[in-house]
């Protein structure tokens with residue numbers, strides 16, 4: 001056991017106390033397995049997984065990235081279920097889902113390699129195994145507490161008692177720069193992953209340069225720029241370079257950086273959903289925000305209104321996340337563009353149909369959309385699946401906290 005593990009274990013009792021603030025379930029005699037949200041999330045995970053499992057040969061790199069994130073969340077859901085001695089039928093259902101998911105993810109790999117060997121080689125380390133992110137349950141803190149109340153899990157028909165948490169609104173200023181430079185960003189990822197080539201030699205992994213550090217911590221970023229900055233510091237942990245990074249930054253903790261990003265990203269998610277709905281063409285971004293920050297333990301992203309909203313997105317019959325009416329998307333996009341031009345900024349990569357068909361070997365594919373059958377979107381469906389799995393893990397963790405531990 002290394003120092004980090006020891007540290008996180010000693011923190012556990014504190015976190016358990018914190019968790020009780022969010023959900024007190026099972027009070028009123030209704031077992032957690034009948035919690036309405038849990039039931040709906042389980043069904044949604046199953047349907048979306050069936051969609052991917054039926055045709056894993058059509059998954060592209062983006063889709064698989066989402067599946068790998070979801071895989072890590074499922075693994076954790078099973079673990080949480082076991083340590084909390086959850087109900088046997090739920091545990092069985094979770095392990096069945098996990099088995100099918102593991103199978104589908106691994107089965108997709110050879111197809112991806114055949115489809116694009118160069119891209120596969122460069123970014124292999126991002127999709128070859130599940131993401132198990134270190135979960136530390138906490139809230140992105142707010143600098144000023146305006147007393148806005150948001151409940152995480154509704155006072156639902158389950159009889160669960162819920163306490164509210166207080167959240168400030170002005171905790172972080174949302175940036176404006178959305179112009180992620182793909183060449184620069186990709187090079188930094190490749191250095192970290194150990195696939196960066198220089199003078200015909202491949203550099204050893206965990207390579208960090210001052211330029212990359214500056215780029216990845218640059219302020220005033222927004223949308224996919226900031227999510228890709230955060231992803232860099234998630235990937236750093238995923239590929240085992242946390243020690244090197246913290247040495248490079250002379251002790252600055254990676255968690256501190258992730259916290260800072262998620263605090264800003266949370267403000268963006270709130271803006272995207274400010275009317276209670278997220279515009280169709282912004283759903284992909286919203287899902288990306290949740291799938292990166294939620295699994296790190298920033299539980300603001302697990303608001304019950306957001307969970308219910310996302311549950312309404314996948315196609316009920318197909319299980320995938322589909323492109324909606326192009327007309328609607330275009331109208332929304334034009335509206336946003338007009339506003340953007342007025343404020344003097346340019347946006348790129350905002351409309352799904354402008355994504356496709358780039359042939360160069362870059363990480364920018366992580367922003368690229370590919371249509372699968374029936375208008376299903378591979379990037380959005382992958383992210384959506386990851387988000388649904390993270391909801392599941394969160395619900396298992398919290399519904400079984402107080403009454404069963």
Ligand SMILES: *[C@@H]1O[C@H](CO)[C@@H](O)[C@H](O)[C@H]1NC(C)=O
Pocket residue numbers: 099100103107
């Ligand atoms: C996993 O996939 C193989 C074929 O690729 C299949 O034979 C097997 O039944 C699958 N297992 C599960 C649990 O789906």
Ligand SMILES: *[C@@H]1O[C@H](CO)[C@@H](O)[C@H](O)[C@H]1NC(C)=O
Pocket residue numbers: 198203206207208209
């Ligand atoms: C990263 O690679 C550069 C060469 O591009 C090298 O000079 C530098 O020492 C490496 N840094 C680390 C931390 O390995």
